[in-house]
Amino acid sequence: RRQKPCTLRELELTVSELGLGYESDETVLLRYCSGKCTAHRHNYDITMEHMMRTGFKKKGRKDKVINGPCCRPTAFEKDFSFLDNNSRYHTIQNVSAKNCGC
Amino acid sequence: RRQKPCTLRELELTVSELGLGYESDETVLLRYCSGKCTAHRHNYDITMEHMMRTGFKKKGRKDKVINGPCCRPTAFEKDFSFLDNNSRYHTIQNVSAKNCGC
């Protein structure tokens, strides 16, 4: 089970399946970021992991921190417009990733 | 319960308590990023949250994605040098955050 690095993935969906509340049978090629950022971690991340496990508790802290770089979009595709099932046009921004990074 | 936004926090630790494996009683002021980035979310994040809940399963995908911007250091403090308990010097990089961002 090799840890796949953070990359751009694609999935064909209807607009309704985006979960944004629009009802439209038009389809969209949703691009999203998934995979591991293990190789981009720093000493900070190892320390945060350790603190999350035991360190914070010992110091009476309840912080929840991210213990590694996140695989996230570094840019989004331009606006996407469609006609919903009530024949009305909508334009939505920043729904599909253009490229990803840690 | 109001969600604290992503900010820089401080904690005084010994080097041993950093969990990096070094044994030293010297102390360091560890700065880290903690808090929510809810205010910085996009349509993409709402879609990812929806896909993680049901969307991916329906499409037979097992992706695990980040469904929101992460509260992470945007810069680290310079090197930190210390003498360990065997009287040997070490210098470590990127262990303490300088400032945070979503």
Added chain:
Amino acid sequence: MGLSAGATGLYFPQNEYIETMYVGQLAGTPVLQVHAMLDSDSERPHFYLCWMSPLKRQAYSSWFNLDISTGVLSLNKTLEESDFSWSVKKLFLHAMVLPNFTKKSQCGNKNSARIMLDFVNATMPQCAQTDMKELCFPHRDTSNPHIMENRFPGALRQLRRLTRNYSVLLPADTLVVMAPLDREESECYRLLLVCTVRTETLITKVETSLDVYVNDEDDNAPYVNGTDTADIIISYNRTKGGSFGTLFVFDRDLTPIFPIDKTHNKYVGTLLNNDPWIKDTFDIKGTFSEKKAAVGGIRESVHDYQLVLKRNLYVTENRVVQLDYLVNDTTYPGLEGTVLLHFNVTILPVHIPSCSVSSQAGKVCVENCLEFDGFSVTYRLEVPDKNMSAESQSCFAAISITQASDGMWGLLYVNDSEALRKPECQDLQYLVVAQEEHTQLETSTQVHIILDEGKTVPESQQFLSCAENRQRGDCESMRGLGATTGRCQWRQGTDKGISENYSTCSPDLRTCPDSVCDAVESKDMSICPQDCTKEPVIGGHERGLSGNGIKACYGTCYCFSEKCFCEKEDIEEVICDDMC
């Protein structure tokens, strides 16, 4: 105080004199007396005040007179209050001593005495108010006399305070050396001086110690204690700079290493052989050390001499030579100032018998290659049968050999894994040829490489770095780059903190990690980043030699192309959940 080297004739045994001056001291009052040591009975010291340079002629110099023959410094004028008006507290004068008259007023050689006068703006305290110690032995007179050994006896110090008007009861007011001294017998004499002061009501005795040093001069010849001959055999180790055999030369005199230009005991060595081969091949290196004689702890010199190779010796060189090395104590006046040392050198040729392929990770080694030093052997692969078929020729590129950077052996490695997939390349024959660089002497051996049936690699699989794996399961199930057995190998560390025995996944645990980025590993960083990486390492670690590789690591060491990590491995990875 340092006497200039080989100072013969008159010299000051003391380089600094001090006295305190008060208001109202009359002209003619003696201040202090300087002394000079003689070298012969006929010598007569002539004392002069002098200036380190014309600049140093000071306004106040005319206030003093130095008696040319007795060395007594006295006042030319009565000291008035006005003479103490400035805030200065310390005036300096310089005295020099010559065996004859002179008009020159500049301090000639470096050997002059410094006179420091403390001017106190007050009248001289009466005897009763004077502290006994100060009366007898002024505390600031910290200068210790230095007397050159083997020199003429004479007065070296005036013990009485000339500025004080009291009568001397008993004979001793000058410290005198009665006979020539020998430094090799004692370097220093600690004298106890007792000053007895009697007033109407009281007798007080004050004691102090005075250390009189005996300076060294080169009055001892060098000698050999034990053998003056070294028998040396040079075989495998024939590297430039190699040193062989040690011979010792002793000298009871000192060898000052500072300042370099003023060494009074200068040792010069000369190789007497004028055979050019010897001069191009050998050198003798001498080093000095100071030691204490067993008896009395007197300092003496030890020089040790070693034969040094000025170049690498060829494997074929085979010779017996005798080197004669003359050690000369150039500053020793006597005749026996030299010692002759002999180095009998036998140089054996190195025979390159045969080549063997050790099982260890494809190492090819000429017999005794591990001991070779100073000459190099290169390895190459040849086809055993010159008129082999075209397909077989294409298989030939599958395996290659490289020279170990840190040793005398060759390393066989897979150069083209695609070629190994062809059926005709499952059974390969090679000729490994070893050649000595200079003499071009060669030897060779046959190598037979058979591909393991079960381990043929599917077309698609791309070779990744074993080091990327963080767990045993992933590691041992993977075919990694450089894996000599076809599979990566897992090493489980047991120590708690940062340790050299860290857990990691390796292509071959015999050579990786071993803190050596060897010839094969250095061909591709992902073969063994544990030994070769120059990239940052995250987590507790210690870098290897000259900053490469990972010598010690906390927990498990795993590496990606841009970074390595040292991390405890006992947790299931926490991924970012809903709190993002």
Added chain:
Amino acid sequence: SVSLASGAPGSPSTASGPGAQPEWVDCIQASDMCNQNPYCSSRYRVMRQCLVGKEKEAMLDNNRECQAALEVLLVSPLYDCRCKRGMKKELQCLQNYWTIHMGLTEGGDMEDSSPYEPVAPNRHPDAFRLASISSGMLTVAPKGFHCPDAERNCNPCLDAAKACNLNGSCKRQRSTYIATCSKEDPNKGETCSKKRCHKALRLFLDRVPTEFSHRLLFCPCQTEGCAERRRQTIVPDCSYKDKEKPNCLELRGICRQDPLCRSRLADYIVNCWTTPHTVSTCPNQDNHQACLASYARLIGTEITPNYVDSSFSNWTISPWCTCKGSGNQEEECLNFLRYFTDNTCLRNAIQAFGYGIDNTQNKNVSVPGPSATSKTGPDWSTGISEHPSVTIPKYPEPRDGGLDLGEDHSPCLCANVWALLPS
């Protein structure tokens, strides 16, 4: 070489009134003033030429032009100028100073006078002298360094490192010099670049307040671990040790070639060394602070001193040098070494820094105090004046038999010479 102490007749800035601190012109201003005066600036140029070559000693002594230049400059502001410690362009100020004073020193074993402004005398000198008169200092926890958790091993040097790490500037500066001093110097194959390390150490000691830097250097130790940490403060493997130990006179010679080192060595001796038997153990009325500051400023020069080992009770400080191979100048060499290895003022100053001044009640608790000062000068012992009988005290026993010449001098042969003197 000079025969004039400062303020001799004919020198420009005779101090006025007792104890008044003359307002010093710094040697950069003095040089500018001289350069604005054609008569002075021409001589100044000549003098710089005289000091450039290797033959500067001969030039100063025999070259007429050099001497004439020196005579003019003696009455210029350049003669009495001084430099401020840590001033801007400190090195240039020192170079200007030595341009003149190079030709005026007594030379040989006589120490230079300090180019820095004299230190103000200590305002309450008696405070520490009471404590230091007792035979030894204290072994109890020092006032200045209380240990937070008594049961755990008390380590004031660790506390000093913690205090530094919790101060942003100190932490950064400390990390900078440690990283520089422990980084391998690949091109030279050495473990580090001593030159760069020395510069980083000087920067640290110049920029970081003494409350942090002196705590790291002079923290008092009662365990070996603490003493080893204190020894490691300057990263000695890089800044201090070397393959071979040079002769100390050679080291002093090298230092005297460098204006910064020469100045700081002179300042150290002026502020940290008193001739034996003066009342106060430190110059400037027991001004310990001045001594510690001038010691710390020697770190990062050729003469960088350090604790020689991790002993905590009887520690010794020394530069990295030996008196072996000194020939007939061994006494001079040992005298120089003694400025560090046998310096009562430095020892008291360090102990005073660590052991708070007023803890005097446990006087009898003795820490092995400073070894008896036995410079090669006279060792005093006084017969007690009693009516009319005569008491002759015991012959003074120098430390470890024979003349205490420190490192490795053969003991002197003891001889009694009764010189009965004045009656």
